[in-house]
Amino acid sequence: MDKMESLNHTKWDCKYHVVFIPKNRRKLLYAELRKYLGEVFRSLALQKDSRIEEGHLMVDHVHMMIAIPPKHPVSQVVGYIKGKSAIHLARVYAERKRNFTGQSFWARGYFVSTVGRDEEMIRNYIRHQEQEDERLDQLGLWR
Numbered sequence: 001m002d003k004m005e006s007l008n009h010t011k012w013d014c015k016y017h018v019v020f021i022p023k024n025r026r027k028l029l030y031a032e033l034r035k036y037l038g039e040v041f042r043s044l045a046l047q048k049d050s051r052i053e054e055g056h057l058m059v060d061h062v063h064m065m066i067a068i069p070p071k072h073p074v075s076q077v078v079g080y081i082k083g084k085s086a087i088h089l090a091r092v093y094a095e096r097k098r099n100f101t102g103q104s105f106w107a108r109g110y111f112v113s114t115v116g117r118d119e120e121m122i123r124n125y126i127r128h129q130e131q132e133d134e135r136l137d138q139l140g141l142w143r
Contacts (some may be wrong), residue, residue: 005067014070024049048072049072053066056127063126078112
């Protein structure tokens, strides 16, 4: 956790909390695709010299804590992950083999926040988000 990374002339520890959603918050994705998306996200992050530290796929959104070196803009890495994962999902699961750009899977935009000193709090938030959502849904039943 407190390990500094290195580039040729830089020591860095840049971690970001990123959240994005499927278009129209579609819930179809998480039935069977959920188990494969984590590995797809991890391999795509590695292609941009980044590393997903924590991640959780919720029913209608994705949470991840990602370490991105300062030589890559956060928007470029997140855009790459969203774009390439949409193409991968279309080719593998929607059986569109050619000329598909994946333009309609993820919604435009995302939320990003620097992690900084609150790394352990963010890790716990990502790990326990699903249980917290279920608890809040249960409380809503009494209204």
